[in-house]
Amino acid sequence: xxxxxxxxxLLAVGAGVAGTVAAWPRLTAADVPGRGEDALRVAIMGxxxxxxxxxxxVAEFExxxxxxxxxxxxxxxxxxxxFFAKILTMVAAGTPPDVCYVATEGVQLFxxxxxxxxxxxxxxxxxxxxxxxxxxxxxxxxAAMYEGSLFQTPIDFNAANVYYNAAAYRRAGLERPADDxxxxxxxxxxxxxxxxxxxxxxxxxxxxxxxxxxPWLYINDTxxxxxxxxxxxxxxxxxxxxxxxSSAQRGGGYRWLHSNAQDPRVLESFELLRQMVADxxxxxxxxxxxxxxxxxxxxxxxxxxxxxxxxxxxxxDGGMKPTDFDVAYFPxxxxxxxxxxxxxxxxLKTSKRKDEAWEWVKFNxxxxxxxxxxxxxxxxxxxxxxxxxxxxxxxxPQHWQVFYDTLDRFPTSGPIPAPPQxxxxxxxxxxxxxxxxxxxxxxxxxxxxRDLTTALKT
Amino acid sequence: MTTTIPASTAxxxxxxxxxxxxxxRSERLLVWLFLVPTVGGLALFTLLPIAASFVLAxxxxxxxxxxxxAGLHNFGDIASDVTVRRAFLNTIGFVxxxxxxxxxxxxxxxxxxxxxxxxxxxxxxxxxxxxxLVLSAASVSxxxxxxxxxxxxxxxxxxxxxxxxxxxxxxxxxGAVAVVIFVYVWQSFGFSLLLFLGGLASIxxxxxxxxxxxxxxxxxxxxxxxxxxxxxxxLVATVMAVIAALQIFDQPWVLTRGGPGDSTRTAVMMIYxxxxxxxxxxxxSAIGLVLTALILAATAAxxxxxxxxxxxx
Numbered sequence: 001x002x003x004x005x006x007x008x009x010l011l012a013v014g015a016g017v018a019g020t021v022a023a024w025p026r027l028t029a030a031d032v033p034g035r036g037e038d039a040l041r042v043a044i045m046g047x048x049x050x051x052x053x054x055x056x057x058v059a060e061f062e063x064x065x066x067x068x069x070x071x072x073x074x075x076x077x078x079x080x081x082x083f084f085a086k087i088l089t090m091v092a093a094g095t096p097p098d099v100c101y102v103a104t105e106g107v108q109l110f111x112x113x114x115x116x117x118x119x120x121x122x123x124x125x126x127x128x129x130x131x132x133x134x135x136x137x138x139x140x141x142x143a144a145m146y147e148g149s150l151f152q153t154p155i156d157f158n159a160a161n162v163y164y165n166a167a168a169y170r171r172a173g174l175e176r177p178a179d180d181x182x183x184x185x186x187x188x189x190x191x192x193x194x195x196x197x198x199x200x201x202x203x204x205x206x207x208x209x210x211x212x213x214x215p216w217l218y219i220n221d222t223x224x225x226x227x228x229x230x231x232x233x234x235x236x237x238x239x240x241x242x243x244x245x246s247s248a249q250r251g252g253g254y255r256w257l258h259s260n261a262q263d264p265r266v267l268e269s270f271e272l273l274r275q276m277v278a279d280x281x282x283x284x285x286x287x288x289x290x291x292x293x294x295x296x297x298x299x300x301x302x303x304x305x306x307x308x309x310x311x312x313x314x315x316x317d318g319g320m321k322p323t324d325f326d327v328a329y330f331p332x333x334x335x336x337x338x339x340x341x342x343x344x345x346x347x348l349k350t351s352k353r354k355d356e357a358w359e360w361v362k363f364n365x366x367x368x369x370x371x372x373x374x375x376x377x378x379x380x381x382x383x384x385x386x387x388x389x390x391x392x393x394x395x396x397p398q399h400w401q402v403f404y405d406t407l408d409r410f411p412t413s414g415p416i417p418a419p420p421q422x423x424x425x426x427x428x429x430x431x432x433x434x435x436x437x438x439x440x441x442x443x444x445x446x447x448x449x450r451d452l453t454t455a456l457k458t
Numbered sequence: 459m460t461t462t463i464p465a466s467t468a469x470x471x472x473x474x475x476x477x478x479x480x481x482x483r484s485e486r487l488l489v490w491l492f493l494v495p496t497v498g499g500l501a502l503f504t505l506l507p508i509a510a511s512f513v514l515a516x517x518x519x520x521x522x523x524x525x526x527x528a529g530l531h532n533f534g535d536i537a538s539d540v541t542v543r544r545a546f547l548n549t550i551g552f553v554x555x556x557x558x559x560x561x562x563x564x565x566x567x568x569x570x571x572x573x574x575x576x577x578x579x580x581x582x583x584x585x586x587x588x589x590x591l592v593l594s595a596a597s598v599s600x601x602x603x604x605x606x607x608x609x610x611x612x613x614x615x616x617x618x619x620x621x622x623x624x625x626x627x628x629x630x631x632x633g634a635v636a637v638v639i640f641v642y643v644w645q646s647f648g649f650s651l652l653l654f655l656g657g658l659a660s661i662x663x664x665x666x667x668x669x670x671x672x673x674x675x676x677x678x679x680x681x682x683x684x685x686x687x688x689x690x691x692x693l694v695a696t697v698m699a700v701i702a703a704l705q706i707f708d709q710p711w712v713l714t715r716g717g718p719g720d721s722t723r724t725a726v727m728m729i730y731x732x733x734x735x736x737x738x739x740x741x742x743s744a745i746g747l748v749l750t751a752l753i754l755a756a757t758a759a760x761x762x763x764x765x766x767x768x769x770x771x
Contacts, residue, residue, distance in 0.1 A: 284608040423735035434718035
């Protein structure tokens with residue numbers, strides 16, 4: 001070993017001590033954003049850019065409420081269960097956020113373990129909330145409830161409608177589908193598109209909870225999970241939706257308690273999709289979030305795909321003109337029940353600033369804040385009044401009314417089936433859908449049934 | 459071909475002068491001082507989590523509520539779970555095929571590079587083969603997913619151009635397994651190749667010259683000289699490749715999420731799913747412990763076999 005002089009030794013020790021002192025805030029995690037800071041912490045799933053996008057709302061909120069400082073914390077995650085796991089890690093680390101922006105996929109997951117019921121806040125600020133609820137469809141609110149209580153306030157939503165490429169339709173000699181088109185009409189249109197241009201895939205779909213197999217199950221009046229309503233919730237419907245004809249059928253939120261994978265109608269839906277894939281009318285079940293979809297659709301390689309209002313801006317950014325594409329309802333089979341997913345704020349029960357958190361949640365529901373949050377059609381606003389011609393003027397589609405009318409025309413439309421065990425349920429569904437569509441559907445559905453039964457037990 | 463060093467040559471030829479006690483002490487102190495960051499890091503980020511995971515395997519824990527003692531329940535639970543069993547079987551099958559391909563391709567290319575190419579071109583190929591390893595496995599898998607997309611992928615376009623119909627790469631069990639193995643091997647063989655190049659370079663040229671005089675060529679030269687002389691490198695490469703392959707996660711996760719069905723589900727995927735998706739951290743730890751035991755057993759078996767097949771010069 002090389003000799004080290006006393007001076008060298010002391011210098012090395014000194015450097016070590018100085019380095020430790022300089023790094024102390026990081027070593028003790030004192031510099032974790034938000035830790036020790038006197039601010040309301042709002043977690044969103046997204047990147048620093050997404051957090052930056054909320055700067056104007058934060059500035060406006062802080063101007064209105066000078067005593068409350070808001071810090072938006074972007075959490076990068078591949079899906080809602082990963083987002084939830086990261087929030088849990090923050091809870092375990094002693095830096096939980098006060099508010100989380102959560103989609104339908106995560107509502108029951110959060111509500112079951114971490115969410116604060118908003119009932120007392122909503123009834124306390126009845127006048128303000130009446131204005132909000134009068135502009136928001138009750139289906140979105142019902143999906144935000146869990147076991148009789150409201151846990152989330154929807155800000156935006158997306159129903160699974162059918163986007164079609166206008167040029168592909170024109171080449172096939174097709175008109176815009178009728179509002180009540182059937183699955184037979186859909187298949188006939190797909191065949192015409194295929195005959196007109198063999199290089200086009202008539203229907204593209206992504207294997208996931210939203211927009212995958214589920215819309216095909218819903219229109220066949222079934223689902224892969226049993227669906228019922230939790231008791232309670234009358235406080236909401238009688239107070240805020242007393243005049244709504246559908247309010248009598250509404251309850252305290254959805255319950256998905258058992259597997260329904262062995263229902264013959266489920267098999268029927270899988271068979272339809274399997275046949276479409278086998279005939280080359282539909283794409284092979286692709287995994288993931290469908291990021292490549294915009295490119296494929298705008299490039300004219302896909303004729304139809306399930307998508308919601310969120311796609312209007314994406315297609316515009318992808319170079320499509322408002323007349324290059326349009327949107328229609330999902331076809332009718334035994335019913336024309338649509339699938340939708342919403343997103344909004346939730347307050348965490350671990351928050352020590354619940355009143356301040358509610359002020360933030362409430363402010364975000366105002367027309368002004370929503371307009372700041374959604375300047376472009378990157379999603380469908382939960383407020384009906386915001387879904388208007390001006391909003392879609394630059395991007396299209398021509399029949400933008402479809403986005404909100406889906407809820408009005410089909411009031412039994414249902415949310416993404418997402419019980420508190422959403423992650424395990426989604427894994428079970430995704431893995432068996434591919435096997436069912438490309439292999440033996442009966443065997444795959446038996447496996448789905450077994451996996452779902454196990455998942456729902458936990 | 460084992461050469462032992464006579465004990466007499468290892469002994470000092472003259473007695474070293476005795477070091478003063480305080481010099482020895484300060485030297486020891488210095489040694490510890492330099493070791494502290496590494497040992498501390500290892501203890502904090504490796505040993506402590508392993509110990510915590512061992513303890514956690516006997517508890518039920520979802521992070522929010524306090525852990526509850528579960529005894530052997532987590533182990534019983536994973537033993538009776540067909541998906542976990544399938545994931546372990548997949549992992550073992552994957553290791554056998556992927557490691558064999560990884561080492562086989564790496565050794566073949568290493569010999570080609572070393573024996574057929576001029577030295578300046580060797581470094582070009584070395585870098586080219588090593589390059590995939592420095593890329594993120596997730597990014598590589600994402601790109602591969604596009605290439606192997608059954609409807610719009612480049613691979614099927616090329617096949618179509620030569621008259622072969624579309625192959626359902628990622629939506630059939632066999633296709634998905636093949637793609638996962640291909641992507642993993644493509645990304646990993648560069649490291650084994652570097653090890654083999656080092657091993658081949660250490661073989662004295664005189665040995666080959668002597669063998670040539672004796673008439674050994676081609677295959678016999680490979681099996682009788684090259685293979686025995688690089689067997690220590692082969693052992694290291696195999697041990698490292700097996701340990702890495704047993705922990706495969708990124709490629710199947712991005713490409714197939716374990717599907718179709720459970721055909722590409724692996725043991726580490728089950729740890730991730732149980733822990734971070736289903737919030738059953740005790741169960742995840744139990745799976746982790748079983749995987750650790752499997753890695754230890756595989757490594758021990760390889761070292762035991764090496765006594766018979768590895769030759770040290």
